[in-house]
Amino acid sequence: MISFGPTEEQEMVRDAMRDFAEQAVRPIARECDEASEIPADFLQSVWDLGLTSTQIPESYGGGGEERSSVTNAMILEELAFGDATLAAAATSPSGFANAIVDQGSEDQKKTLLPLFCTEKFHAASLAIVEPGAIFDASRPRTVAEPKDDSFVLSGAKTLVPLGDRASHFLVTARNGDALDAFVVARDAEGLTISEPELNLGLKGLITVGLELERVEIPKTARLGGDAGADVRRILDGSRVALSALMLGVSRAVLDYCVPYAKDRVAFDEPISKKQAIAFRLSDMHIEQEAMRLMVWKAASHLEKGLDVSRVAHLTRGYCAEKSLWVTDNGIQTLGGHGFIREHPVEMWFRNARTLGVLEGLIAV
Amino acid sequence: MIEFTLSERDQAQLDRTREAALICRKYARYHDENEGDFPPDELPEAAEFYANQKPLPEASADDTAPPVMMALQSIGQFWGDYSVRVRRTGTGGLGNAALSAAGTPEQQKKWSGLTLSMAITEPGCGSDPSMVSTSAVLDGDEWVLNGEKIFVTTGIRAQGVVLWATIDKSAGRAGIKSFLVEKGTPGFEVPYKEKKLGIRADDTAVYVFKDCRIPRENLLGLDESISKKTSGGFRGVMKTFNMTRPMTAAMGLGLAKAALDFTRDELTAAGVALEYGSGLGSQTAVAEKFMRLEGLYEASELATLYCTWMAGQGLPNNMESSVCKAHAGSAVRAITQGCIELLGPMAISRDHLLEKWMRDCRITDIYEGTGEIQRLIIARGLFDYTREDLK
Structure with missing residues (x-):
């Protein structure tokens, strides 16, 4: 079946992460960027949500919940809407742990997975x-x-x-x-x-x-x-995860530009009433919607164990190109203010440019 | 659940569509070169095609919802050819989509068996349909229609039309209604077929209405009220776009998919390797560009299926119908024009269909609302603006 309906649980998780991103992620994003570090208590606070440990089988000390790549992609989008840097940091242990869950030997699972099942944030x-x-x-x-x-x-x-x-x-x-x-x-x-x-x-x-x-x-x-293992599968998973981050960043830009354009007056009217600006924001909306659907499809294929190399490759390529376009044009929409570090758009632009050339890092 | 697989029945239906599409493709070039010669309603192979159809697997809970399948089948059908189709009876004009979106149950029953075109554009009015000047005046129990319509898709083959006309010019958009008019009604004339860049086999026609009288109950949706504040009637008419726009996107995507499939085969035969999952440095420029076009297609197809899925769920999809139409409008241009670039000089030969697909799909970004109009609609949605706020 082709269907675009999130499950009730996915909607709940998404809404909860949306709140978390708004309250706990966005407010510290600029500070972390300027200081080039992330407070340890932030990583711990995400750890406490159980994103990593709940998806590890019970026999290795985890929560034993079935992992859904689609749900994970939704979580990444929401976290990255708050801030992609913090999202990547908080979920990077999952990239390692999930590779072990999926493809580790029994011995590797026994020795490594319990590391992620304690109350304290653990990085690998x-x-x-x-x-x-x-x-x-x-x-x-x-x-x-x-x-x-x-x-x-x-x-x-x-x-x-x-x-x-x-x-x-x-x-x-x-x-x-x-x-x-x-x-x-x-x-x-x-x-x-x-x-x-x-x-x-x-x-x-x-x-x-x-x-x-x-x-x-x-x-x-x-x-x-x-x-041995199918390492391409890990790369596929990371491409989908990075795409979800690029989607989240793009949505953040659009969400920031809409009220800005409505407030900013030039030649006696808000710039949102000029087609040059309005059409650009329409394109941002079109692209963030397209990115999301591509992420969902790739994540769903991963989740179902289908061959996903092609879809993941195309999704990553698309999201890299379009998130760069969206963030770049976010700057342009703000004009000089887009260039000033008082506004977050320049940071999102740098993050999108960075994410678009990366591999690995995290996975869904 | 969010998932993207096809049930056995879905797949069988699409296989059937593909088989039919392959028959149509045989006639594609002929009807492009012979503009005046309409494709027959029934292709010579049609009878055999239907006679030999294997039964579809039983319906199951895993089947894709009908509106989404409709879009997928449209893509499959137009992959064969834009205009030549295997059909038993003529159904499926744009007017039929309007009928199913806005018609009363009685109207649906009476008219759904006919192929209905949709007549909106006039010589002096295109993207701004509130300027429609074709008039409908109530005279006793009949509407009297007067005016001229152009660019009417399927205009000649259609057995009837969903006609946009104003019942009160001073009311502006609020006065615009759609009417069901059957061919052969006195005063309804079809003087000629338009000459076009592409979709030449499609019978795009001019309609002229001169004191054409139709029964009062032919007003689509039967809502005669004029509410200036809400422009409710006009919105009712505009609502029909929420299914026709994704279907228009699907039609263009069928051509884009045909272009991609042809280009992939030619590139592969020429020794170009498409390595999904490999880095940029390991790809040839041709492979990299081709994959970009594939990504564009994927995104566009998903946006279109998403919009139809929403329609099936009864969710408001005004924004999404503009998103998929705008996306597909740009994407199919980039894809077909890009495929020609990738294949180089061979691609401009009329020995192949690629140049025709490029011409055919150029209409996608124009009809059913240009890309610019879609972006206006999306922007109004984003800013929570009315059409007065943003024009």
Whole structure:
């Protein structure tokens, strides 16, 4: 069936997250951007909502609720409507945990999942992006060489979220012709974690670079153990999640521009009465609606276990292009005020530009 | 639940649509080149096609709602050809959508068997239908119609028309009503067919009404009141757009999909690899651009299905019908024009249908409200403005 009706539960969750975003996320967004950090009690407050632990099976200490990628995408949209940076930070542990739930070996599930089932915020991160031009998540330059009972990892990663505090990293690497992912503990020998990186956007989100110099890890550290894993599925999930963030940012811009245009008077009338402005905001509305429907479809395919690579790819491409357009034109709508940091639109523009080139980070 | 899969029955219906569409496609070029030669009401293959149809699987709770299926079938049908269709009897003009949206049960019963065109545009009035000057004057138990209509889609083949006319010019928009008029009614003439860029096989006609008398009960919806404050009657008429706009979007999308499918096949044959999930640096410029067009299509199709889904749920979809129409209007232009760019010189040859699809779908952003009009409607919704606030 093709249907666009959220379940009652999805509506409830969405409304609750909308309130949370308004009350707890938006008010601290600018501060986090300026300071390039996120208060620990904020991450804890999201942790307390149980977004990560409830979706972990009971046998590993979690809430055992069935994970819905569609619901998760809705949550991300709402959080990102508040602020994409805070949304990414708060949900980045889920990106790691969900990969283990879906594709981890029994051993990996037993040792790693309980970490996310305590009352205290716990960070572990996907390490997917690599430094240098022509980055392609499906063709990492980081290499895993089999050696006796271990793998030796060599390469570099960047934009690893909350890497300053993550206990583990899920590092993607080329293993011969295969794309694999490996669980690397923070204290692994040969692993160097950089100081926080300085980025254009998502500034509050602490990201780090990883240098992997012949990091030797046991064979069992490969995601899925002997069986390996479908790493493309993780990439697909992250593309949908990033798209949901880009959607949330776009909606924030539109929501900000509408009252602004109605208030701002030029040539004796509100600029909202000029077609040049009105049509632009119409296009913003059209695009944020289109983005949402694409996110829903991709998330639903993920949820149903269908092949989603094409849809996720197209969704991410569409959302990257359109969220950049929306945020860029948000600035234009505000004119000079769009350029001033007193208004949030320039921050959203930087965040959209950043999200549009990322991979990994989070997943639904 | 939010989901995007097709039931067995949905799929079987769409397979059937595709089969019919493939028959239609055989005639597409001929009727583009021979504008005066209308496609027959019944194609030679139609009888065999219907005779050999496999029964559809049983209906189930997993089936997609009818309005959404209608949009999907429209996409499938227009994927074959814009104008040539396999049909048993003529049904499905734009007027039929208006009838089902605004007609009384008696009117639906009486008129739904006829193909109804919809006549709005006049030589002096297009995007602003409140300027309609065709008049309807009540004389006893009959309306007397006078005026001229242009760009009437399916105007020649249609057996009747949903005609927009004013019953009180001084009332402006509030005075505009729609009327059901059957072909052959004295005073209703169809002088000629328009010559066009695309959809040439479609019989777009001019209608002239000269003292044309119709029964009083042919007023669509039977609401004769004129309320200047709410322009209720006009809104009633405008409401019909909430289903016709997504269907118009679907028609254009069918052509865009045909263009994408053709281009994909040609690119693949020429050795272009489409690697979904690979980074920009690993794609050729051609593959990357093609995927962008595919994304545009996906977004547009979803916006259209969403709008029809809302209609099926009885939810107000005024904004959504403009969103999908505006999106599809731009998208199908970009897609078909972009496909020609991607395939290069081969694409302009009339040996292929791509150049025709580009011409055919150019109308999508114009009729049933131009892209600009859709954006006006959306902006009014966003700002909570009336049409007086934003023109």
